[in-house]
Amino acid sequence: MNTADLGLPVDVPSTALFTDQYEFTMLQAALKAGTAERRSVFEVFTRRLPEGRRYGVVAGTGRVLDAVENFRFDAGVLGFLREQHIVDEPTLQWLSRYRFSGDIWGYPEGEVYFPGSPIIRVEGTFAECVLLETVILSILNHDSAIAAAASRMSAAAGGRRLIEMGARRTHELSAVAAARAAYVGGFDSTSDLAAGFRYAIPTVGTSAHAFTLLHDSERGAFQAQVDSLGRGTTLLVDTYDVAEAVRTAVDIAGPELGAVRIDSGDLLLVAHRVRQQLDELGAVDTKIVVTSDLDEYAIASLAAAPVDAYGVGTQLVTGSGHPTCSMVYKLVARARSTDPGAPLEPVAKKSLGGKMSVGGRKWAARRLDAEGIAEAEVVGVGEVPAELAERQLLVELVKGGDVVAREPLDAARARHTAAREGLPMSAIQLSRGEAVIPTEYV
Amino acid sequence: MNTADLGLPVDVPSTALFTDQYEFTMLQAALKAGTAERRSVFEVFTRRLPEGRRYGVVAGTGRVLDAVENFRFDAGVLGFLREQHIVDEPTLQWLSRYRFSGDIWGYPEGEVYFPGSPIIRVEGTFAECVLLETVILSILNHDSAIAAAASRMSAAAGGRRLIEMGARRTHELSAVAAARAAYVGGFDSTSDLAAGFRYAIPTVGTSAHAFTLLHDSERGAFQAQVDSLGRGTTLLVDTYDVAEAVRTAVDIAGPELGAVRIDSGDLLLVAHRVRQQLDELGAVDTKIVVTSDLDEYAIASLAAAPVDAYGVGTQLVTGSGHPTCSMVYKLVARARSTDPGAPLEPVAKKSLGGKMSVGGRKWAARRLDAEGIAEAEVVGVGEVPAELAERQLLVELVKGGDVVAREPLDAARARHTAAREGLPMSAIQLSRGEAVIPTEYV
Structure with a gap:
């Protein structure tokens, strides 16, 4: 892998503006309200697979890690935010010191996923986590869509x-x-x-x-x-x-x-x-x-x-036929005060209209049948049942702001092959169908 | 527009690797064969609109101009091509001096287009033109797909x-x-x-x-x-x-x-x-x-x-529903010798299978009816009929390697509104249909 900075745009020096404006205005309002430092958990998941697809493929995780690491505000970016009156001076001061210091867990790259799978879990203060929404979703929604098509084609080939x-x-x-x-x-x-x-x-x-x-x-x-x-x-x-x-x-x-x-x-x-x-x-x-x-x-x-x-x-x-995934980045838990020891409370949108989400910080595991083939994606809040402890899917990606899970691309490629082989045979049928295993919430 | 180089990847310093490998291998073989300097004309066009669409929208032209201007080979890029044995030393020497010195004409940004419209025409030596294929198509195929969807939405709004x-x-x-x-x-x-x-x-x-x-x-x-x-x-x-x-x-x-x-x-x-x-x-x-x-x-x-x-x-x-256009970049004419005065001869793929193209360096004009509404996209080779001389669509974008047609984005936006209003009313019907005006080859 060529990581030298040769001035090519593929080597991204800052990702801080790959952000929807509302993330900055929410930050500003939360800073003023004194809620910005509440400990929070955001999760990336999808409510459904693209129509007819049997499984999804996690891709882009490595790029997400690069993006989080490079999410910094230099003088030029801060000058733009100031000139355009996007945020106020206290917020600009806060941004100038920004460096993600929280934890990220997630499905490793190449793993398969299903509706409800907590593909990425970001934990830190509300302020530091909320800013990462757009760039994380851009990368995962694009890359996973391509990887899913590639996986079907490679099975067919x-x-x-x-x-x-x-x-x-x-x-x-x-x-x-x-x-x-x-x-x-x-x-x-x-x-x-x-x-x-x-x-x-x-x-x-x-x-x-x-x-x-x-x-x-x-x-x-x-x-x-x-x-x-x-x-x-x-x-x-x-x-x-x-x-x-x-x-x-x-x-x-x-x-x-x-x-x-x-x-x-x-x-x-x-x-x-x-x-x-x-x-x-x-x-x-x-x-x-x-x-x-x-x-x-x-x-x-x-x-x-x-x-x-x-x-x-x-x-x-x-x-x-499916150029994007429908992954979302949702606040699922947060503390009621800025006290670092305050307990996390689950939160979820309650309005009608099909955009419900499940509150609470989640774990996920893949349950296997007697032949060692996947039979369910199990998602839960709280203790992991002992029989699933060894089948957990989330791994630590970022710890205290430091990336701890870099790996060669070949590792993700090999992981995908293995993960797909661990699914029921019908996973690689090209005909339209439901997710090849159900998601169970416990 | 903020053109300062703030280290952000959106400000592209080199576009030379946004290229399919075959462009470099063709260059190498043509340099060796003595044909690389033959004067050539490439055209960007599409054989069809996305199914059901009434018109296309040209977008990305401004980005194409940036990409052509920034298409340079620095030591890092040349080192990569050498290490990977993608091209030989004479080709690397040639690339190290690369700077597009030809001419580009095209539909101005925001203009509408139809099947066969010569959206971009690139003229120069085979060597300097062939390298631009991928980056020009990437930009136009992506940006025009989004602009077409945006145009339908803005008509609906x-x-x-x-x-x-x-x-x-x-x-x-x-x-x-x-x-x-x-x-x-x-x-x-x-x-x-x-x-x-x-x-x-x-x-x-x-x-x-x-x-x-x-x-x-x-x-x-x-x-x-x-x-x-x-x-x-x-x-x-x-x-x-x-x-x-x-x-x-x-x-x-x-x-x-x-x-x-x-x-x-x-x-x-x-x-x-x-x-x-x-x-x-x-x-x-x-x-x-x-x-x-x-x-x-x-x-x-x-x-x-x-x-x-x-x-x-x-x-x-x-x-x-149509995330890309089907624009292609085809050699339509070339000289039979490297003599700069050698006449251009039309060329075209002849094999069966639906990928035919029309040889020769083209002009295009939009013929209007008595009410001033578009009634045909007219595409031809050779002399432009006098009655269409004022209705020509291609404008000069690059002259002798220099960009001559930079414009504010608002100009392209206004042009699109005007171009759409110049089409028959049925253009903005959302129902599926054929191209709203026919393309006539003369």
Whole structure:
């Protein structure tokens, strides 16, 4: 992982303005009322999975830790808040000293989640916790949506290689986070160099139709590519006639040709024809990469086709129909005074209209059946039942303001594979359904 | 607009890695083949609008200009490309001197577009143009998707105020771009402070349910908020019982109470009740703000309700069902030699499978009917017919590498309003349909 500050925006020096204005005005009002320092617990959870989905995937936790650590107010940010009269002087003074000093527990990155799972639990004074709402939700809602789509696609791909190539279909920095989340969800590589730079995700890519069209003939383009990138390169064979292109490709590169890429047409049909042609030409080790508006259903439909790798763009970076999660950040408990020893009291919104929440500081555990397969997400307040003590899901992420749970991205990726394998088989069915295990409140 | 470099990632110092790897490998192969310096024309266009949509909205153009200007390779980026063996030494040498020196024309920001509209036209050497593909598409595909949703919502709101508050539902930097695009599409303000900081978009926000729950009573919370933020503030009235909250709110703030916000329940019903209650309490000037999973349809359905402002989150920043556009960046013409005087020849992909494109360097104009209303998007290669000369859509954005078309965001916003008003009335129908005017190729 490249953490050097090279002036690139992917290396975030401050996250303090990724904040909705109301967090600052609430802070100001609470400071004046003397309630800002009441000990408080906020939790991130979702009331429902996206329609039809069987499980969610926690992604972005590592980015949340970076964001919390970098949540600082320098002179420029404070000057903006002052000029725009967003908060008053006492609040600006308070902000100038801001550094999160509380505790954060949460589901580790790559873990699966269900409705009601307390994905992140932030504990500290109201003032220090309330400011983190927007940036934590932005990261988790985006990254988890991409990881969930990636997980479905990787299940559908059944071990074949998956390349993330959606940078052009989403905001240029979402793209970097999307490549990261896709990797957590099971993708193998990305076309996005900023993601390779920032997160050391393997990068791939060779050529587009423009390269063929630049040259006077397809043969000239293929020759130029092989001359420069070697016989192991991937040649794009669908600019003109696919069969002709495959013939030319093997003629130039020989059986050592790395791969051919097909980016249009009936992929099932074309892949079969191309495989047969490659084999007849002796290029039995040349791989076939397909890339054309793929989603998890298209990937599954190509299971019987002679395809070696899938490149996925639009549908991956837009969450395959669900570009965001519905995670919220809610105050679930707070002390009645600013005395640090004052007990926490559960709180919850009571109004009608489907936005109820459950008060109290929560634990969560996944109960397994006799075969060791998950059978329920158990969420509770208070003591953890002894039989679930070893199955608890929340881990300590930040302790007294210090990040204590940094890990390589590969750890999150491996955790996701293991977590998904621990679910009932029906979790990876692509058909629409309910959450694959129920959430039980105890 | 705040352009000071305060170390915030929203102020992008280099955009050179927001690039798919294949752009670099194509560059390397073309440099070796001697074709890299062939004069080339790339165009951004879309083959179709999102299903059911009547028009598209160009947004992000200003960000594209920033990205092109900042597309530079410093030692850190070059070191990464070298270490990862992404390109060879001659290519790294070439990149170290990179500065786009060509010309860019395009639809001005806020303009509407249709299938085939040449939204951006980039002209220069193949080498300098090919590298810009991903970053240009990322920006336009994201920002235009948000602006299109914003435009539909602003048409549905019929002059009532619209607040963008979706930061928590999308990547933290997408959020900043989304607030900007929403403003172009007709929104009035944003909750996102980074967007206020970077683009001087008006920011708003007062309090969340957590603020009420922090305090020992709703009355205590309202009193604290009014004490700190004044009687003109907006009180959130749906934490417990709405009618009780409205009574308490007016009791504390008096008829000078700025607004009440309703964030749950049957908004149509609740808004009517709250308006009646406010009027009976004498708070006839107190506004009603509604915020709860709104989209353009929900906004339209509240047209007859006594609502003064809409806060829109999820559905705005996810493009209301269409989180990305399908814009592509295609080589449409190139010279057959590197002689700067060599004529441009049209090129186009010929393979079957629905990804056809039209070769040649294009102009576009919008033909009007006798009433001055748009009746066709006319796209052509070669001479512009005299009767359309005054209706051309592309303007010069970059000349010889220098940005020549920077403008305030308000100019793009005003342009969008005017462009939408120039379309047939059916453009702003929310029902699904075809593009409101046809694209004619001449």
